Structure formats: structure tokens, C-alpha cells
Amino acid sequence: MATPQLGRNVIVEEDVKFGENVTVGHNVVIYAGTLIGDNVVIQDNAVIGKQPTRAKASILPESEKLPPAKIGSEVTIGTSAIIYANCDVGSNVFIAxxxxxxxxxxxxxxTIIGRGVAVENDCTVGERCKLETNCYITAYSELGNYVFIAPCAVTTNDNYMGRSKERFDKFKGVTVRTGGRIGANATILPGKVVEEDGTVAAASVVTKDVQTQELVVGSPARKIKNVDSKQLLRNQ
Incomplete structure (x- = not known):
């Protein structure tokens, strides 16, 4: 195992494995068993491999200890970022x-994960995506490759808004297929799908699926036209 460059007040638990040329800032906590690739930069106050904790009133079941986090090579992890256990970060990812x-x-x-972005549990984010400042990816969501999520966009997974036991087996995140784009302050309701190259304008509320290459606008969002051919992923 290579020897990382460590800042002050760093805690590295047992069985953490470092690749070559890893730099760790001050006050970082890296939990047991975490795997870190080559040429990784971890900035001050980051926490990696944290086990989740469950509120007493949570509807989620207690879970056993999860496997360690995995951080690929050439990754940058920003100041005060938190990466939980059983999170797998691919190579060349930037986490702000x-x-x-x-x-x-x-x-x-x-993929680029912007400042203050939250990606909740049980999500998949594809390659070369851009998740911009303060957007929220709800649990059980799936984003394809080359997906763009603008600042403060919100996705949701609970049509019952926290009421009734009926909702317990009906949580469903959103799906954004390859090349899908979501504008700033848009809201995507639970279970909705944005198909390939589908585009949601800023501040829109998506209440039904967005079809391939559609541009939707408004609240509720409605198609106004197809995405301009110059804007399609295949023409970039």
C-alpha cells in the first residue's frame, strides 16, 4: 500500500487502502476498509466511508454494517464533503x-458533483454528468450518461408527502435517461421519466413523463417544441 500525504488531525481507521500519490487535507476522517485509488485529492474536513444512522421515527428498516466506500483514481473530493459507506465513486470524478x-x-x-449537491441513498449517476450547485437527487433515482441537472433542481419520490402507511412500498425516484437536462429550480415529481435528450425548462414542474427530445415548460410542464437539433447530444 502506498503512503499518502496527510494533513493535521487526520483519522484513518483500520484496513484503509491508498493508491499512489494521494493527498489528504486537515481534519479528514476516513472510515475502516475504504479503498482509495491513485492521484486522489481529499480536501479539509471531508468524511469518507461513514455508516448511515437511522432516526428513531424512520420508516426505513435497520441495516447491518455496510461495505466500505470505494473511491476511484484521479478523484477530487472537496472541503466538508461526506461520502457514505457502500458508495462507489468512479475515476476522474469531481466532488465539490x-x-x-x-x-x-x-x-x-x-461526472461533476457540484457544491452542496445531495445524492440520496440507492441512486445511480452515469458517466460525464453535471450535477450543479445545490441540486437534490432523491433516493431510488437513476441518471444516465451525460445528464445535466442545473442549480437548485429538485427531484422527489413520495406522492403521499409523509402521510399514511400506504406509501411505504410505493417510494419511487426519478429517471433521467442519457442526455436528459433539467433546468434551474425545476421540480420532478415521483416516478417520472425524462427520456433521452428530454429537456425541462427552468422552474417547471414535471407531472408526467418527458418524451425523447421534447422541450417542456411550465407548471405543469407541457411540450412546446422538440429540442433544437444543434442541442442534441449526438451533435455535440
Whole structure:
């Protein structure tokens, strides 16, 4: 195992494995068993491999201790970012300050996770995505490759808004297929799908699926036209 460059007040628990040329800032906590690839930069106050904790009133079942986090090579992890156990981060990913990646999350190579972004549990994010400042990816969501999520966009997974036991087996996140784009402050309701190259305008509320290459606008969002051919992923 290579020897990392460690800042002050760093806690590295047992069985953490470092690749070559890893730099760790001050006050970082890396939990047991975490795997870290080559040429990784971990900035001050980051927490990696944290086991989830459950509120007493949570409807989620107690879970056993989860497997360690995995961080690929050439990854940058920003100041005060938190990466939970059983999170798998691909190579060349950039994770900005204050971002949170929950348990059972997979992040594809070359994806950018912006400042303050939250990716909740049981999500998959594809390769070369851009999740911009303060957007929220709800639990049980799936994003394809080359997905763009603008600042403060919100996805949801609970049509019952916290009421009735009926909702317990009906949580469903959102799906954004390859090349899908979500504008700033847009809201996507539970279970909705944005198909390939589908585009949601800023501040729209998506109450039904967005079809391939559609541009939807408004609240509720409605198609106004097809995405301009120059904007399609295949023409980039």
C-alpha cells in the first residue's frame, strides 16, 4: 500500500487502502476498509466511508454494517464533503465542497458533483454528468450518461408527502435517461421519466413523463417544441 500525504488531525481507521500519490487535507476522517485509488485529492474536513444512522421515527428498516466506500483514481473530493459507506465513486470524478453522497450510490467516471449537491441513498449517476450547485437527487433515482441537472433542481419520490402507511412500498425516484437536462429550480415529481435528450425548462414542474427530445415548460410542464437539433447530444 502506498503512503499518502496527510494533513493535521487526520483519522484513518483500520484496513484503509491508498493508491499512489494521494493527498489528504486537515481534519479528514476516513472510515475502516475504504479503498482509495491513485492521484486522489481529499480536501479539509471531508468524511469518507461513514455508516448511515437511522432516526428513531424512520420508516426505513435497520441495516447491518455496510461495505466500505470505494473511491476511484484521479478523484477530487472537496472541503466538508461526506461520502457514505457502500458508495462507489468512479475515476476522474469531481466532488465539490459540501456535497453529500449517500449509501448504495454509484457515480460514473468523469461526472461533476457540484457544491452542496445531495445524492440520496440507492441512486445511480452515469458517466460525464453535471450535477450543479445545490441540486437534490432523491433516493431510488437513476441518471444516465451525460445528464445535466442545473442549480437548485429538485427531484422527489413520495406522492403521499409523509402521510399514511400506504406509501411505504410505493417510494419511487426519478429517471433521467442519457442526455436528459433539467433546468434551474425545476421540480420532478415521483416516478417520472425524462427520456433521452428530454429537456425541462427552468422552474417547471414535471407531472408526467418527458418524451425523447421534447422541450417542456411550465407548471405543469407541457411540450412546446422538440429540442433544437444543434442541442442534441449526438451533435455535440
Amino acid at each position: 465542497d459540501l456535497a453529500t453522497l449517500r449509501e448504495r450510490v454509484n457515480i460514473g467516471a468523469y
